[in-house]
Amino acid sequence: MSNETFEPRIVGFLCNWCTYAAADTAGVSRMKQPPNIDIIRVMCSGRVDPTFILKAFREGADGVLVAGCHPGDCHYSEGNYKTLRRMTLLRQMLPQLGIEPGRFRLEWISSAEAPKWTQVAREFTEQVRALGPLDWKGTVLAGVPVALEHACATEVTV
Amino acid sequence: MVTLTIDGQVLQAEEGKTILEVAQRSGIEIPTLCYHPVLPPDGSCRLCTVEVVAGGRSGLHTACTYPVEDGLEVLTRSPRVVEARKVILGMLLSRTPNVEMIQDLARDYGVTEPPFPTEDPDEKCVLCGRCVRACHEMVKAGAINFANRGADRAVGPPFMEKTRACIGCGACTIVCPTGAIEIVLREAAEYLAKPLGPTAAIYTPLLQAIPRVPVIDTDSCIRFRQYDRTEGEIEDACGACELVCEANAVDFTQEDEILEVEVGAIIVATGFERWNPTLLPQYSYGKYPNVLDSMEFERLSNAAGPTKGQILTHEGRVPEAIAFLHCVGSRDEHANPYCSRVCCMHAMKQAHIAKERTGADVYELYIDIRAFGKGYEEFYERVQREGIIFIRGRGAEVVMVGDQLVVKAEDTGIGRPLVLPVDMVVLVNGMTPPHDADEVARLFGIGRSPDGFFLEDHPKLRPFQTATEGVFLAGTCQAPRDVPDTVAHSSAAAAEALGLLSRGEVVISPQVAYIPEELCSGCRICNELCPYGAISFDEEKQVSVVNEALCKGCGTCVAACPSGIIVGKHFTDDQILVQIEALLRTPVA
Numbered sequence: 001m002s003n004e005t006f007e008p009r010i011v012g013f014l015c016n017w018c019t020y021a022a023a024d025t026a027g028v029s030r031m032k033q034p035p036n037i038d039i040i041r042v043m044c045s046g047r048v049d050p051t052f053i054l055k056a057f058r059e060g061a062d063g064v065l066v067a068g069c070h071p072g073d074c075h076y077s078e079g080n081y082k083t084l085r086r087m088t089l090l091r092q093m094l095p096q097l098g099i100e101p102g103r104f105r106l107e108w109i110s111s112a113e114a115p116k117w118t119q120v121a122r123e124f125t126e127q128v129r130a131l132g133p134l135d136w137k138g139t140v141l142a143g144v145p146v147a148l149e150h151a152c153a154t155e156v157t158v
Numbered sequence: 159m160v161t162l163t164i165d166g167q168v169l170q171a172e173e174g175k176t177i178l179e180v181a182q183r184s185g186i187e188i189p190t191l192c193y194h195p196v197l198p199p200d201g202s203c204r205l206c207t208v209e210v211v212a213g214g215r216s217g218l219h220t221a222c223t224y225p226v227e228d229g230l231e232v233l234t235r236s237p238r239v240v241e242a243r244k245v246i247l248g249m250l251l252s253r254t255p256n257v258e259m260i261q262d263l264a265r266d267y268g269v270t271e272p273p274f275p276t277e278d279p280d281e282k283c284v285l286c287g288r289c290v291r292a293c294h295e296m297v298k299a300g301a302i303n304f305a306n307r308g309a310d311r312a313v314g315p316p317f318m319e320k321t322r323a324c325i326g327c328g329a330c331t332i333v334c335p336t337g338a339i340e341i342v343l344r345e346a347a348e349y350l351a352k353p354l355g356p357t358a359a360i361y362t363p364l365l366q367a368i369p370r371v372p373v374i375d376t377d378s379c380i381r382f383r384q385y386d387r388t389e390g391e392i393e394d395a396c397g398a399c400e401l402v403c404e405a406n407a408v409d410f411t412q413e414d415e416i417l418e419v420e421v422g423a424i425i426v427a428t429g430f431e432r433w434n435p436t437l438l439p440q441y442s443y444g445k446y447p448n449v450l451d452s453m454e455f456e457r458l459s460n461a462a463g464p465t466k467g468q469i470l471t472h473e474g475r476v477p478e479a480i481a482f483l484h485c486v487g488s489r490d491e492h493a494n495p496y497c498s499r500v501c502c503m504h505a506m507k508q509a510h511i512a513k514e515r516t517g518a519d520v521y522e523l524y525i526d527i528r529a530f531g532k533g534y535e536e537f538y539e540r541v542q543r544e545g546i547i548f549i550r551g552r553g554a555e556v557v558m559v560g561d562q563l564v565v566k567a568e569d570t571g572i573g574r575p576l577v578l579p580v581d582m583v584v585l586v587n588g589m590t591p592p593h594d595a596d597e598v599a600r601l602f603g604i605g606r607s608p609d610g611f612f613l614e615d616h617p618k619l620r621p622f623q624t625a626t627e628g629v630f631l632a633g634t635c636q637a638p639r640d641v642p643d644t645v646a647h648s649s650a651a652a653a654e655a656l657g658l659l660s661r662g663e664v665v666i667s668p669q670v671a672y673i674p675e676e677l678c679s680g681c682r683i684c685n686e687l688c689p690y691g692a693i694s695f696d697e698e699k700q701v702s703v704v705n706e707a708l709c710k711g712c713g714t715c716v717a718a719c720p721s722g723i724i725v726g727k728h729f730t731d732d733q734i735l736v737q738i739e740a741l742l743r744t745p746v747a
Contacts (some may be wrong), residue, residue, distance in 0.1 A: 007746065011738060017625060019604070038741040042671055042729060047254035047713030055735055059742040075603065075625065086717070111605045111613060143732035 004111070008062040008128040012037045013052065017075035019067035021111035022034045026118050033118040034125040037065060044068065046079030050090045055115055057099060058136055063128035067107040067120070098139040162230035172225045178206055178221035181234065188234050189243065189263060191250075192286035194333050196398040198295055203250075203286050205263075207242045207542040209233040218242055228341040240267065248273040254281050257336045281337035285311055289330035289339055296396045297329050297380050327380050360399050365462055371407070375401075381410065422664075423655035426612065426624075427632040427648065428598055430589040433487035435496065437639035441486060441585050442556040448563055449474035451486075452504060459511050469516050469582075481565045482509055483553035488588035496609045499586025500640040505586040506538060509546045520546045521578060523553045525565050531642060535559050540580055549576065556583050573627050589638040611637050616737045619624045621652040627664060630655055669711030669728045671704045677723040678702055682722060684715035 014020040020041050026033055042048060042052045045068025053064045066087060087106045091113050094101055105124050134140075159170050164181055171180040182190050193205035201220035204553065208221045213690075218238065225436070227466040233239060247264040252274035254260050264270070285304075290313060293302050301324035305312050316319040331339045359379040362372045376382040384395040385460040400408040433442035435451050443449050448471050450458065463468040469744035471477050482505045487493040504526065511518045529538040542548065565578040591610040592598070599606050603626040605613035612635050622631050632648035633639065639647065653726040658664070671693075673684075678701040685693050685702055692708035693715060704715075 009742060011741060017605070040734060040737050040741070041728075042734070044712060044714060047717050047726060047729060049731065052734055052738065056742065059738055061738075061742055067345050073600075074689075076710055076714065079689065079714045081714045082714050082718065104240065107583040108679035112608050114608070135679070 003069045003077050006129055006132060008036050008076055008125060008131075008133070010059060010063040010065060010125065011056040011061045012065040012067065012127060013042055013045065014039055014065075014077070015068035015080075016041055016043045018069035018073070018111050019045075019107070019109040019117065021113050022109045022117040023121075025111065025114035029114060031114060031118045033121045036125045036128075037121055043044035044074070044076050046074075046076065048083060048086070050086055050093075053090060054097075056060045057103070057134060057140070057143040060134075060136070062131070062134045063103045063105070063124060065107065065120070065124055067109050067117075067141065070108040070110055073110060098142070100136065102131055103134060143154045159199050159226040159685065160230075162226050162228070162232065164229070164232040165234055173226070175226050176222055177208060177210070177219075177224045177226060177230075177232055180226055181221060181232070186234060188221050189266070190222065190450050191263075191284065191335060192288060193467050194292075196296065196401045197288060197291045199265065200287055200291060204246050205243060205250075209236045209239050209245070230314070239677060243267055244269055248544040250284055250291045252276055254336065255279055255285055257282055257284070257456055259336055260284065260417070264393075269320055272608045281504045282336050283509070284338075285313065287313070288333040288335065289313060292329045292333045296398055297325070297327055298384055298395060299323055299325050299327070301325070302330060308354050308609055310551055325383070326379075329380065330649075345548060374408075374410075397455060400623065410738070423628045423630065423658045424602060425630045425632050425648075425651050425655055426598065426604065426635055427604055427651075428592055428595070428635045430638065431592050432499075433587045433590045435486055435587050438486065438490075438493060440555045441553070441583075443585055444694060446558060446563060446583075448477075448581060449585065451587050452501065452508070455512075455584045456504075459508065460694060467515070469512055471581050478516075479507075479519040479521070479578070479580040480512050480516070480584065481521040481553070481578055481580045482584045482586055483556075484522065484586045485552060486585040486587045487590075489525060494588060494590060494609065496638070498638040499530070500530065500638060501538070501586045502589055503531070503534055503640065505584070506541050508584065510541050510544060513541075513544055518581070519663050521565075521580070522546055522548045523551055523565070524548065525550070525552050531640065551576065582609065589634060592634070595635070598635075602626060604629060604631070607637075609637075611635065622647055622654065627666075628655075666707065669708045669726070670709040670725055671711065671713065671715055672725045673702050673726070674705055674723055675699065675701050675703075677721065679721055680722060681721060683718060687715050689714070 014023060019029050020039070023039060045066055053066070056064050058104045068083055069075060071080055072083070083106070091101055093094060096105055105120075107120050109120060112118065160173055161167055162171060162180070164177070164184065164186055167186070169180060169184055169185065178188055178190065178193065178199075188206050188208065189203045192200050192204060199222040201223040204220055206220050206221040208218055209232070210219045211233070212229070221232075242446065244267050247260070247267050247269050250260050251264045251269055252272040253276070255272045255276050256279055271514065287304065287542055290303055294300050301321050302313060302315050305314060305318070305741070308684055314323065326341065328341050331341055346587070355600070360372050360374045362370060374382070379396075380395040397410070405602060430664070432451065432453055435441055443451065457463045458465060459467060459469055469477065483503060484505055488496065488498040488501065505522060509522055512518060513520045527538055529535045549567065549569050549571070551568040551570045553565055553567045557564050557566065559579075562579050563581065563583060566581060567576045567578070568574070569576045591606070593610075595606065595610060595612070598604070599612060602624070604624045607613045612631050613623070614621045614631060614636055615625055622636065624631060630651040632651040633644040673693075680700040680702065682695055682702060685695055689712070690708050692705045692710075693702050694705065696703050711726070711729075713726040713729055716724045716729070716731070723729065
């Protein structure tokens with residue numbers, strides 16, 4: 001698949017108060033943005049468990065975006081600081097699994113920053129498009145401990 | 159109490175009062191000149207001379223300095239008194255033959271011509287010394303004093319030279335009975351002195367102020383400035399307002415208080431600020447005194463304002479042409495991109511007033527007229543009929559050509575540049591959020607929209623609620639709006655707040671964390687993480703417990719639990735994981 005026609009699938013975990021609102025405003029304001037990001041709303045970026053991100057990659061996402069309120073502006077005072085720490089660790093772990101660091105992005109976008117949201121969405125989509133599709137089975141699975149794959153592969157029964 | 163007789167009237171008086179004070183309170187007129195109610199009496203002009211009979215002897219004395227005594231008999235209009243005052247007024251009139259106030263006083267006593275030769279017909283100072291006493295006793299600046307003796311006596315600063323001791327308060331000009339003292343402002347200060355102000359240091363903020371009581375501006379009040387200069391050492395600083403207040407309502411010891419009040423709801427009504435027109439220098443605001451902003455024109459046209467509602471230029475003339483420049487700072491990519499909504503209408507109202515009171519040619523330079531409310535379009539048509547000239551085109555520049563103020567613009571109706579010579583320019587400036595909106599927003603956990611105003615929870619369905627439960631928005635802190643809309647918005651916010659209070663309980667979000675007791679290992683990692691202190695440790699059971707009333711449902715603990723057993727209700731791990739699966743297992747449409 002050539003990178004020009006490749007449409008990456010990206011999962012975005014957005015906090016309810018800032019970035020989700022920014023994305024909502026961008027949509028309501030009819031701002032132009034790529035359709036590649038599928039959004040999962042969480043109350044706070046601090047809710048994002050790093051395993052959610054691995055799960056997304058395992059399920060076929062080519063990129064994952066986590067975005068919340070600016071530091072100091074968290075609706076829950078300091079949830080985004082926890083996010084920052086966790087994502088820093090995760091970012092170090094991704095290359096060890098064979099996932100390019102460019103497939104993951106952490107952003108602070110306030111509810112007032114709809115234009116920034118569209119800009120990040122465009123940039124990140126292009127960045128992931130350039131990296132091409134993520135071959136989980138070929139690159140990741142080959143070197144991953146069975147336990148991790150087992151954890152990520154757990155089927156949810158609802 | 160003492161008993162005395164004035165002109166045959168038997169009067170009771172408090173000990174320590176002067177004859178003048180007692181007479182004035184009883185409606186007996188005694189002419190005065192050097193006496194001023196807030197200054198210590200001096201008795202230097204002798205005009206209040208009365209005949210006092212005490213202990214069988216009679217003599218002429220100044221009423222302003224003579225303390226009352228028991229059995230005193232005072233005559234204020236006896237032939238001796240009248241004769242004495244005639245001589246005094248004759249001398250005063252000879253010194254200042256062209257001062258109206260002295261002419262009037264002298265005429266009352268039949269003195270119409272100066273009996274002595276006049277040295278300087280333009281002399282205005284009567285050497286009463288009110289200014290000297292004000293400067294020394296009230297202001298404590300000591301910048302002016304008497305100089306020389308006898309016929310050469312004069313009032314002025316030391317050696318009649320400019321003095322740094324003068325603080326420019328103007329108290330001397332206020333107490334001077336004949337208008338002999340003028341304050342000369344240097345060019346830089348002239349701008350402040352246009353017809354709009356300055357106001358006194360004690361004033362009622364506005365006619366509709368609640369409570370309607372005067373306030374003291376401690377930054378400009380002489381008394382407080384004295385305190386600052388001397389670090390509070392001067393105990394008998396000014397206090398003129400306290401002296402004249404009959405209700406004894408002036409209290410200099412009052413201070414700002416910070417009250418802590420427990421409340422069930424908060425309505426944020428912090429309003430707006432006027433957009434500062436100096437940020438667009440092409441409009442020359444602050445450079446030419448006849449360039450006003452909307453609020454200044456409003457003050458100028460106000461019947462309770464400094465000109466009593468007369469519309470006058472800085473030079474005191476009735477303007478013959480006035481231009482209103484719409485959208486100054488609004489709908490402008492160099493300033494605020496948004497429309498401030500209310501300005502079109504208030505510019506038209508002001509144009510209507512200007513036309514009515516001055517008959518001037520009134521121009522409105524606009525981009526679009528936004529007459530958006532009930533009766534507004536009709537008003538737009540009315541002012542057009544009244545002869546207001548509407549020119550479609552934003553004002554480009556305000557310049558001075560010689561002595562003439564000129565507005566440059568483009569008339570887009572005819573596609574030609576336009577040069578309008580006018581006497582007054584009113585910059586119709588829009589609304590901006592207050593400069594400290596950021597602090598307020600953070601304090602109450604309110605978001606802000608891109609224009610900087612506070613963000614409502616939903617633009618259509620929750621226009622006065624915020625993301626924080628129990629915090630409501632009222633009026634222009636949320637968006638520019640006019641008075642009717644502000645009243646509607648604020649009433650709605652008040653009703654919502656009242657509803658919250660009358661319920662007596664707050665509906666909390668169901669999205670809270672839950673720790674299954676039987677699965678918790680008691681590691682306490684979550685206890686430290688919670689920003690709200692909602693998780694405590696049950697020592698007896700050795701497990702962590704979530705207080706649902708405190709928990710806001712952020713889920714930080716859920717993501718952090720090493721055993722993965724904390725449940726974030728409505729955002730459980732399973733719910734999120736199944737969303738990921740659903741998203742990525744669905745083929746792209």
